[in-house]
Amino acid sequence: MRPLDWAVLAASLVVIVLYGLWRARDTGSVNKYLLAGKTMPWYAMALSIMATQASAITFISTTGQSYIDGMRFVQFYFGLPLAMVVISATAVPIFHRANVYTAYEYLERRFDAKTRALVSFIFLIQRGLAVGVALYAPAIVLTVILGWPDRATTLVMGVLVVLYTTLGGIKAVTWTDVQQMLIMMFGLVASLATVIWLLPRDIGFMDAVTLAGAAGKLNPVVLSFDWNDRYNLWSGLFGGMFLALAYFGCDQSQVQRYLTGKSIAQSRLSLLFNAVAKVPMQFFILFIGAMVFVFYTFEKPPLLFERVQQGRIEQTPAYAPLAERFDASFEKRRQAARDLIAARRDGSGDQTRFAEDYRRAQTELEEARRAGFRLVEANGGQPGFNDTNYIFITFVTRYLPVGLVGLVMAAVFAAAMSTISAEINSLATVTVIDIYRRHIRKQAPDRHYLRAARLATVFWGAYAIATAEYGSRLGALIEAVNILGSYFYGGLLGVFALAFFFKQVRGNGAFLGVLAGEAAIFAVARFTGVSFLWYNVVGCVVVVLTALAVTALENRHRPA
Amino acid sequence: MTREPQDSETNPPVADEPPPFLGAWRRVYAAVLIYLAAVIFLFYLFGRAFAG
Numbered sequence: 131m132r133p134l135d136w137a138v139l140a141a142s143l144v145v146i147v148l149y150g151l152w153r154a155r156d157t158g159s160v161n162k163y164l165l166a167g168k169t170m171p172w173y174a175m176a177l178s179i180m181a182t183q184a185s186a187i188t189f190i191s192t193t194g195q196s197y198i199d200g201m202r203f204v205q206f207y208f209g210l211p212l213a214m215v216v217i218s219a220t221a222v223p224i225f226h227r228a229n230v231y232t233a234y235e236y237l238e239r240r241f242d243a244k245t246r247a248l249v250s251f252i253f254l255i256q257r258g259l260a261v262g263v264a265l266y267a268p269a270i271v272l273t274v275i276l277g278w279p280d281r282a283t284t285l286v287m288g289v290l291v292v293l294y295t296t297l298g299g300i301k302a303v304t305w306t307d308v309q310q311m312l313i314m315m316f317g318l319v320a321s322l323a324t325v326i327w328l329l330p331r332d333i334g335f336m337d338a339v340t341l342a343g344a345a346g347k348l349n350p351v352v353l354s355f356d357w358n359d360r361y362n363l364w365s366g367l368f369g370g371m372f373l374a375l376a377y378f379g380c381d382q383s384q385v386q387r388y389l390t391g392k393s394i395a396q397s398r399l400s401l402l403f404n405a406v407a408k409v410p411m412q413f414f415i416l417f418i419g420a421m422v423f424v425f426y427t428f429e430k431p432p433l434l435f436e437r438v439q440q441g442r443i444e445q446t447p448a449y450a451p452l453a454e455r456f457d458a459s460f461e462k463r464r465q466a467a468r469d470l471i472a473a474r475r476d477g478s479g480d481q482t483r484f485a486e487d488y489r490r491a492q493t494e495l496e497e498a499r500r501a502g503f504r505l506v507e508a509n510g511g512q513p514g515f516n517d518t519n520y521i522f523i524t525f526v527t528r529y530l531p532v533g534l535v536g537l538v539m540a541a542v543f544a545a546a547m548s549t550i551s552a553e554i555n556s557l558a559t560v561t562v563i564d565i566y567r568r569h570i571r572k573q574a575p576d577r578h579y580l581r582a583a584r585l586a587t588v589f590w591g592a593y594a595i596a597t598a599e600y601g602s603r604l605g606a607l608i609e610a611v612n613i614l615g616s617y618f619y620g621g622l623l624g625v626f627a628l629a630f631f632f633k634q635v636r637g638n639g640a641f642l643g644v645l646a647g648e649a650a651i652f653a654v655a656r657f658t659g660v661s662f663l664w665y666n667v668v669g670c671v672v673v674v675l676t677a678l679a680v681t682a683l684e685n686r687h688r689p690a
Numbered sequence: 691m692t693r694e695p696q697d698s699e700t701n702p703p704v705a706d707e708p709p710p711f712l713g714a715w716r717r718v719y720a721a722v723l724i725y726l727a728a729v730i731f732l733f734y735l736f737g738r739a740f741a742g
Contacts, residue, residue, distance in 0.1 A: 204733070211726045215719045223706060343740025350733035363730070395707040398715065405722050409729055 131276065131527065131535055138536030142313060143286075143543060147294050150306030154298030160579045163299035164231050164559050170304055170390040175400035178307035178552070179378070179387045180408065184314060186268030186546035192412070193522035194435075196419025197426075200347040202361045206663075207412045209370025210378075214405035216371075217379045218398040220630050225385065226394045231563045233385040233626070240629040242637030243568070248644055249625055250564035253382055254557065256618040261553045261590065262597025268546045269598060272539075274438050275523045284598040287546055292591030295551045296584050300390055303551045310544035317541030318415060321522075324530050325421045330428050337471045341427060342420040344470060344485045345492050350413060360661045369663030376619035376666050380626050383556040422525050427467050429529075430460050433502045435520035443505045452505065456498040463491035550594060558586035617655060620669015621647040627670060628677050635677045638684060643677030 131139075157163045195203050221233075228236045234253065238246035269283035276283075294302045329338055342348050352362040378384045378401065391397035433456050434440040443449050466488035473480045506515045526538045562583045571578070621644045628635045628643060635643075650672040651665045660668075709718045 201737075208726070208730060211722055215722055219715070219719060339740055343737075346741075348737055348740045350737050351730060353734075393707055395709060399709070402718065402722055406725060409726070413733065 131539065132532050134533045135536030135539065138533055139540045139543070142537065142540035143290060146306050146309045146313070146544065146547075147290055149309055150294045150302040151298050153305035154294075154301035157297075157299045157301060158580075160231075160576050160583060162301070163580055163583055164386070164563070166299070166301045166304065166390040168390060169392055170301075170396070171392065172396040172399035172403065174304050174308050175387050175391055175397065176403035176407075177311040178304040178548075179384060179400060179404050180411075181307035181311040181314070181545070181548035182383060182387060182552040183377075183408075183549075184311075184545050185264055185549040186271075186542050187264075187519065189314065189415075189542055189545040190268070190271060190522050191519045192415045193419035193422060194518035194520070196347065196416040197423045197521045198516075198518055200349040201413065201416040201420060202349045202352050204350045204409065204412050204416055205352065205361050205363055205366030206370055207409050208363065208366035209368065209372070210374040210408050211405035212367070212371045213374035213378060214401045216375060218401050221379045221385075221626070222388060222397045222401065223394050224630065225389060226391070226397065230389070231386075232382050232560055233380060234382070234560065234564050237625065237629060237640075238568075241625075241635075241640045245625065245637055245640045245644070246564060247569070248641060249622060250560050252618050252621060252644070252648075253560055254565075257381075257383060257553050257557050258590075258593070261550060261557065261594040262600075264546065264549050264553060265594050266598035268542060271519050271523055272542065274436060274520065275527055276539075281599065284595060287543060287550065288591060288595035288598065291547050291551045291554065292588060292595075295554050295591065296587045299583070299587075300386060300555055303555050304387065304390065306551065307548045310548040313537070313544045314541045315411075317538040318418060320534050321526065321530070321538060322414070322418045322421060324534065325418065325425050325525070328425055328429075328529055333424075333428065333471065337474070338421060338424040340471065340474060341424045341467050341488070344488055345423065345427075346489070347420040347423055350416075360663055365661060365663050369661070369667060372623060372666040372670060373619065373663060376623040376670075380619070380622035381556075382560050383552045386556050386559060387552070419522065422522060425525070425529075428464055430457070432524070433499060434506070435517040435524045436515075437520075437524075439506045439511055439515065439517070442509055442511070443502065446505060446509055448505055452498060452501055456495065456502075459491055459494040459498055463488060463495055466491050554587055554590045554594060557590040558583055561586045561590070617651050617665060618648065620651045620666040621673060623666055624670040624673020624677075627674055632674065632677065635681050636684065639677035639680040642680050643673040643675075646676035647673035 159167075161167055192203065225233060225236060228239060230236045230239075232250075234246050234250045237249055265284050265288055266280070269280045269287070272278065272283045273280040294306055326335055326338065333341075339348070354362060355364045356362060388397040388400055391400065432440055433453060434443070466484055470481065470484035470488050473484050503515050503517075507513055523542070527535055530538060562579060566582055566586075567574075567579060571582075624647045625640050625644050628640050647669040651669040654660055654665060654668050655662070709715055712718050712721060
């Protein structure tokens with residue numbers, strides 16, 4: 131990065147924080163601090179919901195995923211609009227009318243205190259695990275790309291987030307999210323424009339799309355069904371819907387966004403905006419990855435995009451023959467691509483043959499890269515190493531014009547900060563409302579709880595930074611922590627399904643149902659190869675069936 | 691004042707309003723679902739058009 135890039139990055143971060151604090155001048159009560167006094171317009175909530183979901187790793191790895199695996203990841207989001215419709219019709223009016231700070235507060239009114247405590251506890255574990263990773267994961271990538279110590283990256287992001295989240299509460303979080311989302315979108319549009327502009331002069335946009343398609347990168351809909359395949363139409367629609375129902379309907383980090391709405395209608399509009407905008411937006415991000423792939427068809431990519439590991443394997447004797455093999459495959463693929471485009475323009479019958487050559491060369495190139503991954507593993511690298519997260523950022527830092535690099539880096543920081551601020555804010559809210567106010571200090575003035583909420587925000591912020599500090603020692607555990615986090619949504623979803631749709635179920639049924647649902651998810655994860663997208667379906671179904679069975683037993687033993 | 695804050699006192703009663711377009715929320719939901727089906731169909735056509 132050059133001085134102008136640093137200036138753009140620093141200015142973007144300062145403007146985001148100051149703007150958020152300016153919009154959140156009045157936070158003198160718990161209600162204003164945690165719910166913005168229920169004054170937020172739909173567009174601010176909509177962009178905040180979108181920014182919260184788009185973490186830095188989502189931002190930088192989605193494009194890389196498309197480069198490697200094509201656009202089929204977009205199917206992961208097909209269930210989201212379905213979930214948004216269900217939540218708008220059910221959860222939004224129920225939560226608004228219940229006048230609650232947290233989704234879990236509603237569970238006590240519907241069931242009992244132990245169910246609320248159990249679900250709040252599950253949320254604190256799940257989000258507590260995630261918040262440090264949300265801070266540390268982008269820091270690893272930025273450290274490799276920018277050459278910073280990871281401690282500096284986590285500290286800069288962490289301190290800024292804690293500053294505006296503590297001082298401004300949810301209003302600051304929401305308005306900074308709006309800024310951050312706009313920066314992310316601008317960064318993405320600029321990246322797509324640049325990658326197309328950087329293609330060789332004789333390769334037009336339609337040529338690039340043809341080449342991406344011929345390499346199998348333009349596969350946004352896969353109709354075949356496979357339980358173990360994460361991304362096909364059916365797992366996206368059903369598994370994706372259950373995941374989105376759990377995330378947007380039961381996770382306080384999202385529920386709190388739309389609880390700040392001026393009215394039920396404003397909250398519904400914010401969710402429905404996401405229902406309409408999210409899938410095309412993901413398509414757009416993945417399309418950038420496909421175009422980066424085409425760019426690297428003509429511009430030689432490094433064997434590995436992760437430069438530290440690339441440097442390490444370059445020192446090994448096995449590297450030279452591998453690099454030779456990689457270079458030969460690259461040249462073959464470039465030539466086949468040119469031949470394919472020429473045949474397409476001529477309309478000659480050789481198109482099929484050149485497309486085959488192109489794909490064969492692509493397969494050889496991928497095999498050489500996989501051999502590179504194995505070389506990393508053999509030389510002390512992490513088992514299962516891959517460089518997907520480094521592809522887009524490497525492209526940005528090497529090829530984008532000066533100034534734009536700083537802007538895209540600001541977008542990466544923005545993506546990380548928007549997610550972390552929402553997580554810290556929601557963790558603090560649940561800590562104060564569902565634990566402290568409910569079980570520890572039941573009667574106190576409003577200003578006492580306001581102070582407690584600020585302190586809880588600082589605590590969770592410090593916790594996130596501390597966890598991220600130890601991130602380097604976690605190593606491969608980060609992946610495990612991420613996966614573990616996904617085990618809890620089925621239980622949460624099940625208990626809210628009971629609350630909304632099964633009026634006969636009472637506290638004991640709900641409580642035991644959640645425990646059984648979580649046990650079922652852990653068992654499925656441990657003993658089967660079923661994709662994680664289906665865990666939420668399994669968990670939710672087991673919660674409901676167990677609760678219905680417990681309720682039936684209770685009714686049988688109840689005195690007439 | 692030493693009692694637990696009651697949210698119903700700090701927030702005004704919440705009214706359900708009609709959507710700003712299409713007249714009823716059911717129609718808005720139906721429009722979103724039709725839109726989703728159309729988007730998936732367009733993606734499918736896009737994938738088929740450029741499949742190698």
